[in-house]
Amino acid sequence: MTSPRAYLDHNATSPVRPEVAAAVARALALPGNPSSVHAEGRAARAALERARVQVGGLVGVGSGRVVFTSGGTEAANTVLSGALRRSGEPAPTRLVIGATEHACVSAGHRFPAEHVDVVPVDASGIIDLAALAACLDRHRGEGVLVSIHAANNETGVIQPLAEVVALARGHGRALVHSDAVQAVGKIPLDFSGLGLDALTLSGHKFAAPRGVGALVLAEGVTLDSAFLRGGGQEGRLRGGTENLSGLVGMGVAAEMVGLGETQEALRDTIEAGLRALAPDLVVFGEAAPRLPNTVSFSIPGLDAPTALMALDLAGVALSSGSACASGKVARSPVLAAMGVSPALAAGALRVSLGWNSTISDGTRCLAACERLVDTLYRRRGQAA
Structure with a gap:
């Protein structure tokens, strides 16, 4: 009998909850288009608007502030298209981003390169607030859009958004967007309380x-202007018939979100177990506030692609902190921005927990990692 696998890659995708899948199935049975005025259309519209209320509640806003998209990348690209503005004011002409932003921000904007400033982070991955303040001072009088993520997808490091917003308000003409894709559902986020102008989630x-x-x-x-044109949906900001079944599912998932207390305990157990296995293990961002479900680590001499294949064969699904494309491993821009050496970054692995993670998953992960470490240390001994 095949043993169950340990899926510990929730920062990539968290498996759909059974209750969510059931809600999606029910929504798929609704025949109407939410924009139609007949009874079937009104039923579809009611389901859509209920989902909007549920998602708004997850981040502390009314449903009228929520615009549905196909995901976090489209949402972030929309904000960074150059069209975001305060009513009665021109759109910002300059973009300020953090050095560890996701590619949907760093490569997803439409600002000319000469109008983009990248603010460094410290060795823990926290945005350099003094550098941000200096940057905003240099561009006083200009319209500025600041985009700083709520939490990093690789390391789980949480950014000081309240302080970022305070600096932006001191500038006078700065808007603040946060890519909150990794934070929503893992830590409490109060959009209005933080004073953000825009937030995106997936x-x-x-x-x-x-x-x-x-x-x-x-x-x-x-x-x-609308990012997608051709219809008046989503308050004329995003044309196209909405993905009703998927959005209904997102609404149910939003209502079922926990705040990660169990995940944090399991994360700490796994992290302690890894340290016991490998005394020279490095945990990235360990001195910073981190998401309760994430631990990003490396062991000197470990090769991430090889480790991931061995873990997969052992029934454990993790991710690497390095980006893989066409069979080649590139250094993680996030770890590079944190000053991590290329050799150490080449072995970066990430454990990310979720709603269905169990102690058994952690035990299986540690057992598989123990075999990796034993092999690595044995090779070191032979080389010596």
């Missing part, structure tokens, strides 16, 4: 279906 990170997300806009903040 459903499949908190056990909703893939292919749905949302853009949240503050009161008085809007877009000059």
